[in-house]
Amino acid sequence: MADGSTSAAPERVLVAIPTYNEAENIEEIVRRLRAAAPGVDVLVLDDGSPDGTGELADALAADDPQVHVMHRTAKEGLGKAYLAGFAWAFEHGYDAVCEMDADGSHQPEQLPSLIARLDDPDVSVVLGSRWVPGGRVENWPWHRLVLSRGGSLYARLALGLGVRDVTGGYRVYRCDALRPLVSDGIESAGYCFQIDLVRRAVAAGETVVEVPITFVERVRGESKMSGRIVQEAMLRVTVWGGQRVATGVRGLVGKGRAA
Secondary structure, eight states: OTTTTOOOOSSEEEEEEEESSSSTTTTHHHHHHHOOTTTTTTEEEEETTSSSSHHHHHHHHHHOTEEEEEEEESSHHHHHHHHHHHHHHHHHTTEEEEESSSSSOOOOGHHHHHHHHHSSTTEEEEEEEEETTOOOSSSSOHHHHHHHHHHHHHHHHTTTOOOSSSSOEEEEEEEEHOOOOOOOHHOSSSHHHHHHHHHHHTTTEEEEEEEOOOOOOOSSSOOOOOOHHHHHHHHHHHHHHHHHEEEEEOOBOOOOOEO
């Protein structure tokens, strides 16, 4: 931990799953998650999906006391949804919170390997990584691979981060480390939110580790990725990188490492 203290392995883990029009996927992903990690709780964060995702999540929660649903009234982006989920986790006394996509790209069966890294009391953040040895991506066209790898490389070099998968969204945080990282609010909306949290964790001196995962392109539904999201990330990273250079910082910093 950044303050030199140690934490025990988390006993209560919450998996936060933001959704918008994921009616084709939400039931299967929750079923697989509950089978793969029966000890964790699930919080579906639905941004008012018009396709009935929220109602399907309500039905899942009615049948399973470890499934919860937060109905949000507007589509405000990934960052706002996760911040609401983090606040809910803090309020309800969870030890750790996991980010997971609803579309099946993050394999629930790999979650136990991410959570297990928190058995090390010095580890605060665990990233599911596509770009460390053993990690891979399935069913992506070449241009998506170039965009993702290039974006992650640009971010880690601009920000001086010793982390390979800076933009990945499958990750677990200790709540006591996460709380101060988000206490002053985060304006990033798209996947830039993920970059922002990593840079904040590294700057705070938290130990960040990467665990290889297999990322699988969604089979059903439409991707939420857009040019606007990419532009936001590039702009913010460039600004943060410029601020870093202005302060005279050089080289890769932080404690990011592969598992």
